[in-house]
Amino acid sequence: MKNNIAELLEGVNGLITLPHVFLRINQLIEDPDSTLFDIAKAISQDPSFTVRMLRLANSPFYGLSSTIATVDKAVSVIGTSQIRNLALSMSVASTFAGLPNNLVSMDNFWHHSLYCALVARILAKQARGCDPSTVFTAGLLHDIGELIIFNRLPEQARASLLLVLDQVDNLPVYQAERQVLGFDHAEVGGELARQWGLPPLLIECIACHHDIAKAQHYPRETALVHLADLIAQMAELYTLELTDVSPVDPAAWEATGLSTDIIEQVICEAQNEIIEAEKLFLGN
Amino acid sequence: MSLPTIPRPPLVLPGFEHVRRTWNSTYEAYAARILPGEYYVTANNEGVYTTLGSCISACIRDRVSGIGGMNHFMLPASGDADGWKSTSLSAATRYGNFAMEHLINVILKNGGKRQNLEVKLFGGGRILQNMTDVGMRNITFARDYIQTEGLKVIAEDVGDIFPRMVVYFPATGKVRVKRLRSLHNNTILEEENRYLSTVESKPVCGEIELF
Numbered sequence: 001m002k003n004n005i006a007e008l009l010e011g012v013n014g015l016i017t018l019p020h021v022f023l024r025i026n027q028l029i030e031d032p033d034s035t036l037f038d039i040a041k042a043i044s045q046d047p048s049f050t051v052r053m054l055r056l057a058n059s060p061f062y063g064l065s066s067t068i069a070t071v072d073k074a075v076s077v078i079g080t081s082q083i084r085n086l087a088l089s090m091s092v093a094s095t096f097a098g099l100p101n102n103l104v105s106m107d108n109f110w111h112h113s114l115y116c117a118l119v120a121r122i123l124a125k126q127a128r129g130c131d132p133s134t135v136f137t138a139g140l141l142h143d144i145g146e147l148i149i150f151n152r153l154p155e156q157a158r159a160s161l162l163l164v165l166d167q168v169d170n171l172p173v174y175q176a177e178r179q180v181l182g183f184d185h186a187e188v189g190g191e192l193a194r195q196w197g198l199p200p201l202l203i204e205c206i207a208c209h210h211d212i213a214k215a216q217h218y219p220r221e222t223a224l225v226h227l228a229d230l231i232a233q234m235a236e237l238y239t240l241e242l243t244d245v246s247p248v249d250p251a252a253w254e255a256t257g258l259s260t261d262i263i264e265q266v267i268c269e270a271q272n273e274i275i276e277a278e279k280l281f282l283g284n
Numbered sequence: 285m286s287l288p289t290i291p292r293p294p295l296v297l298p299g300f301e302h303v304r305r306t307w308n309s310t311y312e313a314y315a316a317r318i319l320p321g322e323y324y325v326t327a328n329n330e331g332v333y334t335t336l337g338s339c340i341s342a343c344i345r346d347r348v349s350g351i352g353g354m355n356h357f358m359l360p361a362s363g364d365a366d367g368w369k370s371t372s373l374s375a376a377t378r379y380g381n382f383a384m385e386h387l388i389n390v391i392l393k394n395g396g397k398r399q400n401l402e403v404k405l406f407g408g409g410r411i412l413q414n415m416t417d418v419g420m421r422n423i424t425f426a427r428d429y430i431q432t433e434g435l436k437v438i439a440e441d442v443g444d445i446f447p448r449m450v451v452y453f454p455a456t457g458k459v460r461v462k463r464l465r466s467l468h469n470n471t472i473l474e475e476e477n478r479y480l481s482t483v484e485s486k487p488v489c490g491e492i493e494l495f
Binding site: 102103104105108109111112158161162164165166168169170171210234236237238244 | 306308310311315317329331333335446447449462463464465467468469470471472
């Protein structure tokens with residue numbers, strides 16, 4: 001299986017690369033000699049990214065009390081690790097535009113991913129001990145493996161989706177993928193994140209969001225993304241019935257200390273945020 | 285250790301031998317899967333299910349005897365550029381009549397009574413935003429048809445923007461409707477378009493036997 005995933009990812013090398021500005025920020029954060037000023041300078045060299053970042057920093061979504069007018073101030077107020085998350089979150093949709101497919105529209109795909117990100121962020125604020133902005137990014141990236149499978153293995157991907165529709169039961173898509181392909185989109189996405197050198201927390205959340213028992217280092221964050229994925233589906237379908245979506249792993253509630261009581265309020269909050277968030281993260 | 289025993293499938297009514305039925309442990313019953321353009325009628329305790337995008341399904345049964353079934357259809361496009369609008373509209377309606385009458389006639393032929401029939405309607409979703417609302421056209425047709433036939437819709441879940449999976453148990457009249465994620469939109473649309481192209485290339489001909 002590992003070999004198959006590696007082959008699959010070889011095929012997308014060069015088709016999708018993270019933007020220069022993100023790679024530069026990532027590099028500077030890892031470099032102990034770099035300063036906030038270096039990071040601000042790297043951001044300023046990408047004017048369109050600068051504009052989007054300032055717009056985000058000043059939006060109600062970010063919720064800062066003072067106005068952020070310059071990149072220097074944005075970097076110092078937001079903090080370097082969060083800047084890295086923001087840079088990743090703002091560029092992921094355009095990055096994957098290089099991997100089109102006929103099975104799902106990019107609008108629908110990112111709509112779900114963004115809902116998952118918003119729900120994960122709301123849950124993280126209530127679960128305590130998890131950084132909401134990191135979990136937001138994990139939520140946004142959780143299904144990236146899907147886009148790789150859809151683009152590289154369209155026939156098998158179609159067969160997996162048809163298998164889901166063919167069952168009366170709720171056969172989750174990842175289980176259909178395992179039956180058809182021998183691996184699933186979470187494993188593919190996790191491997192891509194690893195090859196990209198993304199932070200270990202993101203890699204684990206992406207790789208284990210359907211199999212939270214496998215999360216060794218970040219079980220709570222992974223459990224949050226698992227819950228967020230399913231609650232996001234409920235928000236998209238305008239339902240409050242957990243049985244309308246794939247089954248939740250009960251261990252996810254235990255790991256996060258959250259309970260089903262919060263679902264309605266979380267869905268409501270996410271539905272209120274989605275339109276603004278689409279403009280900030282999915283717009284150009 | 286004993287394996288859970290799966291009972292043999294109930295007897296199938298003549299004409300439906302080709303429909304695939306699988307055992308479902310959640311419902312502890314067999315369920316028949318129908319595709320666009322198909323229908324299924326049963327006199328036994330088994331389910332019938334399908335997935336719907338802009339297509340529509342009528343679930344009809346005799347509430348006394350429990351004989352009933354489900355169809356799955358859509359009206360072919362009408363209003364061609366050649367100006368033969370009225371002709372193609374009636375051709376489209378003829379197709380809808382065909383789908384509805386087949387289902388009702390087979391129920392009646394197997395002992396259902398017209399005065400006992402109850403109808404539930406599902407589907408007709410607008411799963412593509414930038415196209416004419418073909419789902420609504422199917423809903424309107426089905427409602428009109430049922431009214432004209434003097435039947436009554438006792439429950440429906442139609443329209444809106446979601447594809448649906450519908451599971452129907454004619455013996456009890458129970459239905460489970462599940463809204464499906466937008467991830468499934470294109471796969472369902474492909475299936476419906478394939479069906480539509482066969483309908484449009486093979487217009488309905490022949491008489492329908494009325495009971």
